[in-house]
Amino acid sequence: MAAMNPTGRGKPAFSPLYRQIKALITQDLQAGVWKPGTAIPSELELAERFRASQGTVRKAIDELAAGNLLVRRQGKGTFVATHTEQTTRYRFLRLAADDGSGRGLERRLLHCERTRAGADVARLLELKGGDPVVRVRRLLLDRGAPVVLDDIWLPGRLFKGLDAARLAQYNGPMYALFEAAFGVQMIRAEEKLRAVAADAAVAALLGTKAGTPLLSVERRALTYGNRPVELRRGLYRTEAHHYRNELQ
Amino acid sequence: MAAMNPTGRGKPAFSPLYRQIKALITQDLQAGVWKPGTAIPSELELAERFRASQGTVRKAIDELAAGNLLVRRQGKGTFVATHTEQTTRYRFLRLAADDGSGRGLERRLLHCERTRAGADVARLLELKGGDPVVRVRRLLLDRGAPVVLDDIWLPGRLFKGLDAARLAQYNGPMYALFEAAFGVQMIRAEEKLRAVAADAAVAALLGTKAGTPLLSVERRALTYGNRPVELRRGLYRTEAHHYRNELQ
């Protein structure tokens, strides 16, 4: 394996071996060679395959683990990250109760339809205007009280067969369903937060009054290769909950 | 240097050498042996000092760089992180204009007084009730329009000599002043976000109407050893700006 990148134009004329190996592993992850939750080959086996030393493969895996694509477990192996496990289920949910109570959130499906992408949705999902999309609306409730109203848009071609029945029957984190049933893995997401006033319709659904300040969370979730695969807009009641963040 | 930790009680009976070295470097950072913006000794010199190999010192520095305590620059050295440089100035500011315009924010000091900590502030800053605190109120403006109203509480003992004159005269990021003038380095921060309604007083300061939804950002900033050294509550107008976040 060449350490140089002879075709490199512009800046990255040099790509270290461990980054090339990282790219190759990422390709295999993207292609679904190893399913979420399963182990990838051991470091020594990968080293042999790529004709590199353990340390070099190790550095590639380190970066993938830092990006939450892989999970290392000493003595057991290195596993493909998944949204299905207890510990990693709500990786992207930053909602917390002010009193620190647990996360026994109840889900209630309000709406699910297949429709066509408008201009904004198409642009953000990198689709063409009029492409099929799935539109979902749901509530999250904490001890019976509505806390979040989510509106979700998904590319129709990626989520064939997703409908109200399918969603209603499944009870668990959405990203776990997407991963298991549609092979779509959410890797990272960008969010934009704002404060907005509830309109009458939203207020009714959230059990509050029109004009109540709500935290608006616009999310764009991406899969391998930074391909956008979900838009989500959450409206959060924040009288007894908040959005927590860590700055570093 | 022993790789074992013979006094270890409970779980961490084993601490690898690179973590012990990391702890020693952190101690020196905390003690101010090297000032922000200056270079620490080279990897080879530290390896000699700690009687370890370059690779082991390197791993310790890698973790400190990942935590934004140090910054590596190939060919030049490894430097103590600072809030004073152009690239790292607004490390903790997640405010962005919807139209993507730059960050030429104007600061306007409204208020600065030395007073006594109330119960809540004392608890969050890990002080005793009645301990001296500095209370600051200021505005951030974008092209003349108020966007953020910040209320800030600082432990009085750490910020001796901080007053309105000092703040008014200085024009730059606050954390850069804290670092240069008081030797207090903000390492990380926790934030809680909510949507709230502007009251009359806040509305007047932000140039909007009472009842306008505002994004409330409660921040607790920490220095070495997770010691809290600042409380800050920002109220953001989000008609033309938003709080951006990356989930990973």
Added chain:
DNA sequence: AAGTGGTCTAGACCACCTG
């Protein structure tokens, strides 16, 4: 006992920056 990830070393060489 065997297999996995985790640590550590010694040495070589490369890429980048500054005199």
Added chain:
DNA sequence: AGGTGGTCTAGACCACTTA
């Protein structure tokens, strides 16, 4: 040319898990 961080190797050994 010399110093700094960055990459890579080969090999040894440790810690953790499973059988």
